[in-house]
Amino acid sequence: MAQPKVIVVGGGLAGLMATIKIAETGTPVELFSVVPVRRSHSVCAQGGINASVNTKGEGDSPAQHFYETVLGGDFLANQELPKRMCEAAPSIIYMFDRMGVPFSRTPEGNIDFRRFGGTLFHRTAFAGSTTGQQLLYALDEQVRRYEAEGLVKKYEGWEFLSGVMDDDKTCRGITAINLVTMETRVFPADAVIIATGGCGSVFGRSTNSMICTGSAASSLYQQGAVYANGEFIQIHPTSIPADDKFRLMSEACRGEGGRVWVPRDGKPWYFLEEMYPKYGNLVPRDVASRAIHKVVHDMGLGVDGEPVVYLDLSQLDSKKVTQKLGGIVEIYEKFVGDDPRKVPMRIFPGMHYSMGGMWIDDNHMTNIPGLFAAGEVDYQYHGANRLGANSLLSCVFGGMVSGPEAVKYAKGLSRHTTDMPQEIYDRELKRQKEYNSRVLKMDGKENAHVLHKELGDIMTKNVTIERHNDRLKETDTKILELMERWNNIGVEDESSWANGELVFVREFYNMLQLARVIVVGALARDESRGAHYKPAFPDRNDKDWLKTTKATYTANGPKLDYEPVNIKYHEPKLRNYA
Amino acid sequence: MSKVIRLKVKRRDNPNQAPFWEEFEIPYRPRMNVISVLMEIQRNPKNAKGETVRPVHWESSCLEEVCGSCTMVINGKARQACSALIDHLEQPVTVEPMSKFPIIRDLQVDRSAMFNTLKKVKAWIPLDGSHNLGPGPKMSPELANERYEFSKCMTCGCCCEACPQFKLDGPFMGAFSFGQVHYFNEHPTGKMQEDQRLDAVMDIGGLVDCGNAQNCVAACPKGIPLANAIAELGWDTTKRAFKKLFDE
Structure with missing residues (x-):
């Protein structure tokens, strides 16, 4: 059998970790990122990464870490992956230690740990207050080594546009655009891992980087990928x-x-x-x-x-x-x-953070065969609220799971990308090129950046700390209005070189679609749980709402379904930090 | 009359076009930075003459001065646009792309040469694998703190822009790479490959080309002690050269 072909989209902690795990199996990886991967948003994480190493002799344990993660998430997280994540956490810290991350040290020379929210233990390893930067660099360096050896091919400065789906709705590759030459190309693959991070831009201003548009996840949602628990947005x-x-x-x-x-x-x-x-x-x-x-x-x-x-x-x-x-x-x-x-x-x-994201199973595969997701873009691990210093951990662990699972899936395929008719690639490429031409010709009166600000303002006002059904409805109406006005955008730049406007107009459309998922999900959920708080429904309601929201794209807006939460290790209890 | 911010941007649509200066006037708000001024231009792309123009193109991501993306030359000095606060800048604020890297468009340049240099100097610790092999070597807080200073390098290019030896398409590696070599050679495991990294900085464009102007130290937005790294590497490479001489 020929080598399977795997694509990773996104070069933050999750994408880089997946890339390393795949490269370690000897499988070549094509790694796509809008920025040089060393500039990915993981670089912003400050405080640290959780692992119950119990350096301070406080009696901390991975079991305790797992329980507090589930409790912190108000019992909305499926419990299988968080359990495995917390068990793997100490070995993840050690891996970074071996990679040379300059963790802060105790006098004896051990890795030091500090306290973070939602726990009484010292469980957070840190490198000064730029921990994300150091962890990202460590993985970037390992990937660079594989790049030098020829196993990893980087496409930096390329933006993901869409998945390539065959007639059985299986993912067979991606399309992407080069942000400098504006070349749009199709890249066949046997498995694709999406590790494109969060969606801060949907709220205009956030703690996220400018590149965290949620565009890739939204594009795939519009192609049939299920988006789960979108209404759970962490406000730092x-x-x-x-x-x-x-x-x-x-x-x-x-x-x-x-x-x-x-x-x-x-x-x-x-x-x-x-x-x-x-x-x-x-x-x-x-x-x-x-x-x-x-x-x-x-x-x-x-x-x-x-x-x-x-x-x-x-x-x-x-x-x-x-x-x-x-x-x-x-x-x-x-x-x-x-x-x-x-x-x-x-x-x-x-x-600050989206707990929700692309729906994945316990092997990190989405509902679309061949399409995987890891990192902030997936919905597992954090339930209704994420504990501080668990995000770096879930990104790395998600990469560790999704990478090998993607390889396993690709190797097990009966028909590989090389056996696929060229037609499936040609038609997706054509669709994307037509979309680009359409945007370049837009000569309406609206300014995309002004519309974006309007979206951000209303999302921040109505869909953050407190949510009221009337204001959520008003927000959804506003998003629909913005979608109408999107058609009347004027693109002031028709050039075919480094045209950021073209890319932004497309991203913004995807933000609007994702905004609806968030708002419609929030409107439906008449309870308060974790980050989702409705004063009119101030209590958690396990009887009706201990379930995962699953949004599916339709031309008439998000269709919501629900599935039960896996609570096999811990029964929900009242969450009380007083 | 309400207060305005005057901004002069050195622009060009592509590398083949000659650069030109375009002036903008933006309504003043307190606590703006160069990025928020550029964002304002996106929302209302008109120059000071009132002509509709293409919005200015630039590169940015974190806006917290930690990713390195938005580096440009502001009032003559290479720095990050996100931390360049308008209230602290003399007007008109001039903004231009860095000159030591190939231009892409307006304020965006191509810094891939820096990442290629990191490849050349083997800026990594070659792991046996990412599987669980227990903790790394113990380390004193002092060494960890010293290494931490070097780990903050965000490959922004300020040290290259400020350096008289670093030239567009020239062979000189740039001070950041010496900082990274020092960073890895200081690590107990990284030290095992010390010779390979030293050989890389003893090659063409390496340490001997450094004129010791020390502009890099003043230019580094993270205050990385690059001069220390250069001094220590000078000594290490001398020892290495002798060793090679006698081994051959």
């Missing part, structure tokens, strides 16, 4: 709002002793510590964001009357702050101009 409690984005202030700030407060009656009110005495500032993110929302919007206690609360490191030892949080302190200094070692930081919650 501590970010710095700005014109261009929300800049993350890591949970590590609170893990190292940072306190959240607002002035009340002339004195600091440490409201998280008062509301949640056991976990204090380290309650999970959904809980912290809701508390901030309440203090600012319901009680009117925002700093100087603005939607701002303080995150305070100024009472901590400034040398320790520099050493353990230097990278983020620097971000605050550079972007705001104040020194967090001296004055409290002014922060507010911002859209």
Whole structure:
């Protein structure tokens, strides 16, 4: 049998890990990324990566990590993959250690661990406060080695456009566009792994990178891939709002002793510590964001009357702050101009992470045979709310599972991509080229970037911390209006060289489709669970809603189905961090 | 009259076109950075003369000064556009692409030469495999902290842009690569391949071409102690040269 051909789309932690695992089997990989992979969004992760190594002798264990992950996710996560992930976590840390990641160390020379939200254990390994950057680089370096050996071929600066589906609705490759030459090409493959990350752009401004458009996932959803739990969007409690984005202030700030407060009656009110005495500032993110929302919007206690609360490191030892949080302190200094070692930081919650994503089975395959997904773009692991420092872990673990599974699948095929009629490739390529020509000819009155801002504004206003059915309906109507207006966009750039406008107009259409999945899913779910909070339905309702949302594309909008959650290890319990 | 931000962008649609300057006037808002000004131009692509123009093309991703994408020359200095705050810049703000890398369009350049150099210097630790083989070597907090400084290199190209030796299409590798060699040679496992990396920086375009101007140190947005790496590598390569001489 000829070598199977595997494509990985996305060069963050999940995509790179999958690539390494595939290359280790001797199978060649074609790796696609919109940016040089070393610039992928994983680079932004700050605080750390969870693993119950129990370095501090606190009695921590992978079983405990697993339980807290499931509890943190408000029991919406299927339990099989998170269990395996938590069991694999210590060996994942060790792998990165062997790759040379400069983890912070204990005096004995062991890897140091700090606290993060949703646990009372020191479980988070870290490299200063740029952990994602160091982990990404470590995998990038290993992939570069395979690239030098010829096993990996990188297509950096290529953007995924669509999957190639054969007549049996099996994935047989992809189409992609070169972002400089604008060449659109078809790439046959026996298996495709989508590792394209999150969808922050759907909310306009978020803590995500500009490249996190959700476009690839949305495009595949429109081709029949099921999108699951889209309504579960994590709002990070501590970010710095700005014109261009929300800049993350890591949970590590609170893990190292940072306190959240607002002035009340002339004195600091440490409201998280008062509301949640056991976990204090380290309650999970959904809980912290809701508390901030309440203090600012319901009680009117925002700093100087603005939607701002303080995150305070100024009472901590400034040398320790520099050493353990230097990278983020620097971000605050550079972007705001104040020194967090001296004055409290002014922060507010911002859209951060999508728990939902492409539906996958326990082998990371989507409902489309041959199409796999891993990383933030898949929906497994985090349920209704993700614990801090579990994202790097789930990305790496997802890559470790999906890579070998894709190879296994490809090797087991009775008909390979080489046996497929050329027609299936030609027709998809033609479809994409026609789409590009259509966009280039758009000469309407609307500006795509202005429409994008309108989408982001209404999504941020109505589909983040608090959700009300009337406002969700209003949002869906607005998205439909934006879809209409999309047809009337004028593309100011007709050139066939590095035409970012063409690409953006296509991405934006995909954002609109994905926005509907998020909104329609949220509208239907009349309960509160994890990050999804409806004041009109304030409690979790396991009887009716302990189930996974599955959105399928139809011309009339998302069709929702539900499937039961696998709760074979832990029965749902009340989630209480007080 | 309301306050405006004056921005001059050095533009060209493709590498074959001669560059030209285009001026923009953007309504001022507090705490804007160069990126948010460029975004404003996307939403209203008109130059200072009021003519509709093609939106400015640039490269960006994280906007937190950690991915390296949005590096450009702002008021004469190579830096990241995301952390270039308008309130701290003299106007008109001039923005141009880096000059030491092949131009793609407007503010975007092609930095693939940097990644190829990382290949050449074998900037990795050759793992036996990603399967579980237990933890890596123990390491003192001091060494971990020292290596951490070098691990923050985001291949942005500022050190190359500032370096008198680094030229478009020239052979010089650039200071960042010496930092990376030092980073891997300092690691107990990485040290096992020290000679291979030293040989790479002793090749054409390597360490001997460094004029010791030390512009790189001043230019690095992450404050990476590149001069230390260059000094230590100077010593290591000398030892290596002697060893090779006597071995042959």
